[in-house]
Amino acid sequence: MSWLFGSSNAPAVSAPAPVNAVNIQASEPASKPKPCCVCKEEKSSRDDCMLFSKSDDPANNDCKPLVEQYKSCMAGYGFKI
Secondary structure (H helix, E strand, O other): OHHHHOOOOOOOOOOOOOOOOOOHHHHOOOOOOOHHHOOHHHHHHHHHHHHHOOOOOOOOOOOHHHHHHHHHHHHHOOOOO
């Protein structure tokens, strides 16, 4: 039971030196923002229209211009919707 209490005669083995953490997103260009962080005003307008529209299909009727505006804004940042 000497292994349990740490009183063995074997030399102590030190842990390897910690490896520096690698940034996982390093392969992505730093200039491309996250989709949630761009076109906030367009997204908000589109969402409000979709939520409060009385139409059965607001994406193709009442809110179509706002949806298209949001899509073109996102495309400007390189996102395809």
